[in-house]
Amino acid sequence: MVSRVDNFKRGLILAVEDGADDLELIIQVLELMGFPLITATDGRTSIAMAQQHQPDLILLDMVLPDMSGLEVAQRLKQDSRTAEIPIIAVTAMVSKEQKERCLSAGCVDFIAKPYDIEFLETVIKRYLS
Numbered sequence: 001m002v003s004r005v006d007n008f009k010r011g012l013i014l015a016v017e018d019g020a021d022d023l024e025l026i027i028q029v030l031e032l033m034g035f036p037l038i039t040a041t042d043g044r045t046s047i048a049m050a051q052q053h054q055p056d057l058i059l060l061d062m063v064l065p066d067m068s069g070l071e072v073a074q075r076l077k078q079d080s081r082t083a084e085i086p087i088i089a090v091t092a093m094v095s096k097e098q099k100e101r102c103l104s105a106g107c108v109d110f111i112a113k114p115y116d117i118e119f120l121e122t123v124i125k126r127y128l129s
Contacts, residue, residue, distance in 0.1 A: 011056025011128045012036045016046040016072070017090070018064050022113065026059065029117055033124070043067035047075055050082045057127050059111070062091035062102065070105040077106035086127045090115075 013030055017023040018041045030037045038053055040046035043064045050058060058076070062069035069089060076082040089102035092113040099110050109123055 010034055014038050014049055014055040014058045016040045017061045043072040046072055050076055058085055058087045059090050060087050062089055070101055073105040073107050
């Protein structure tokens with residue numbers, strides 16, 4: 001169940017997802033939680049949007065059409081304008097090795113697909129507290 005408890009910051013979230021169904025789901029969930037949201041469907045656009053809008057949190061799919069999410073995370077962490085933005089990796093690949101690669105690339109946490117809505121909300125609150 002999605003709650004609307006307001007004991008945390010309602011910061012801007014950039015959701016990067018190339019799958020139409022997954023993107024629609026994340027949009028609906030984040031809107032129900034009351035978060036302002038911007039979206040991107042590829043790596044280059046997500047980097048540009050992060051630089052321009054300075055979101056408070058990025059939910060980053062690891063499989064994108066133009067570059068890997070790992071590369072996007074690395075580029076964002078190397079840019080002084082976006083280096084401090086927490087990035088949460090979102091992927092269906094849930095091996096220990098994949099989690100380690102995500103963390104090594106600069107992601108602060110990891111959410112497996114399909115989304116567990118309560119877990120997603122918990123992770124978001126953790127980084128927007």
